[in-house]
Amino acid sequence: MTYRYTVTATPIGAAVAVFGEDDRILALGTAEDPLWVVEGVARELRRELAASHDDIAGLGAQLTEYFGGRLQRFDVEIDWRLSPGFAGDALRAVRDISYGETASYGEIADRAGRPRAARAVGTACRFTPLTLVVPVHRVIRSDGSLGEFGGREDVKRQLIELEGGSVR
Template sequence: MDTPHAGDAALGAAPPVPDEPLTARLHERLARAAYAAGLLDVAYRTLDTPVGTLLLAATEQGVVRVAFESQDHDGALQQLADKVSPRVLKAPERLDDVSRQLDEYFAGARHHFDVPLDWQLSSGFRRSALTRLPDIGYGRTASYAEVATAVGSPRAVRAVGTACATNPLPLVVPCHRVVRSDGSIGQYAGGADAKRYLLDMESAA
């Protein structure tokens, strides 16, 4: 009878479980090395919030993307790789400031955001409309028609709706404060429940 080798027993054994803290440290070292070498064009992280997990991404110029789970985080990362740079890496430190400000916002301690923005995912009329949205104060709303008028194109109501629907920086650029003329909340990239939550949270402050 053949005598089994000691190593044979290991053939059916489960693979070793990675040391998660070690993996995280190695990833952090990689991110820092990539940044130091100028190889990190887009950093990203996720943030848990009352309206779900957000994907946050930034270039050296500023925050470039905020995406809800319903917008498909993998798809958002692919968009960044296609339109900004393929050098995309999870590097939370670059997003520390906006993450802190979002936490403060959801805690009711912040009414506007003060972070640099990178607008390269928006252009033309859409960008012009979106840059007007921070003028809508915390706890207030404006209609799509009012925003169109503010941009100087009062008949471009649908175009304002499209700008809001494709806003690459929701929350930080508050498209949730834009509603229909009849007072109904309208559409929202994060979903109607998220939009209602944000409006109710702000109006209660």
């Protein structure tokens, strides 16, 4: 299988998306150095990734719409192979958090069928290869505080505020 990646500039850094031949997205990460994301995903897949300048699955246009406040849910098919087991279950539950809303790690654990696994939800959110299309920024601590977002709490706050949500 050939894996392709594309890079799109966003207000929170370069968004690097990785797609399989079927145009299903395997990874979407943001970083100041896009090659960091590419190399990490290539290691996970144990394959090299080919650069693409196409707007695969219209994701670049969707990112523009999202950051412009005009898109509430990404319309992409996800390939969950890099999020196996409970991590995948938790991230599927995260994907169901509505635009402008938040849920606690414990609430997501409950929705994913393991009510006592709030810490495992945190781990799934921290290490997910899929940000934005799986809105892990909408998952907060039970006390209402933000928690982490790849070490960038300011970005988590920015995304929640973009969506019209309130944060402490």
